[in-house]
Amino acid sequence: MSTELSADERRRKRRLTVAVRDNMRELGIQLALLNHQVGQRLEMRDVDLDCLDIISRNGPLGASALARSAGLHPATMTGILDRLEKGGWIVRERDPADRRAVVVRAARERGAEIYELYSGMNGSMESLLNGYDESQLEVLVDFLSRAREAGVVATEELAQG
Numbered sequence: 001m002s003t004e005l006s007a008d009e010r011r012r013k014r015r016l017t018v019a020v021r022d023n024m025r026e027l028g029i030q031l032a033l034l035n036h037q038v039g040q041r042l043e044m045r046d047v048d049l050d051c052l053d054i055i056s057r058n059g060p061l062g063a064s065a066l067a068r069s070a071g072l073h074p075a076t077m078t079g080i081l082d083r084l085e086k087g088g089w090i091v092r093e094r095d096p097a098d099r100r101a102v103v104v105r106a107a108r109e110r111g112a113e114i115y116e117l118y119s120g121m122n123g124s125m126e127s128l129l130n131g132y133d134e135s136q137l138e139v140l141v142d143f144l145s146r147a148r149e150a151g152v153v154a155t156e157e158l159a160q161g
Contacts, residue, residue: 016147024147038117040044044087051080052114060093060103071159107160 005013032046036157039049047070053132055061061069067077084090095101101147115122132140 005141008126034118034121038114041117042087042113044089045080045083048080048083048089049078054086055084055090055104056111060095060105062095062103066104071155 017040035049036046039046042049051066051070051072051105054066058069063077063081064074066081067074069158070077072080081090081092084104089102089107091107092102092104129137
């Protein structure tokens with residue numbers, strides 16, 4: 001039994017591979033546009049919303065750890081955190097592990113505002129994902145996890161110069 005692909009199979013696979021990459025790019029653009037609209041509604045810069053998302057998912061975090069996660073200079077992070085704190089989106093607190101250090105956490109009381117703005121997309125995703133069976137969802141999770149990791153590596157490589 002041969003494992004080599006025929007010319008037709010190679011062409012079909014190539015077309016599907018290109019379609020996946022094209023759709024990933026288009027999805028990235030669409031999500032960036034959605035995030036921009038959410039940020040505008042909240043009177044927040046795109047980078048501030050990105051940092052708030054990192055804090056919400058991984059916090060509490062120190063400013064240096066957040067700057068590394070976001071790929072931003074620490075001085076830039078100070079301005080972002082100042083704006084987020086002024087807007088009531090984050091709270092600065094003493095780090096329980098090191099009372100000299102400060103960590104930031106998302107202000108829980110503001111989370112509903114963001115969730116409401118993403119409710120349309122979240123509802124659409126829920127409906128979409130309900131159309132897949134468990135094995136298909138496992139493939140999607142695997143693909144998206146690997147794609148995310150490829151993005152992390154590419155970003156780190158660019159950041160290192």
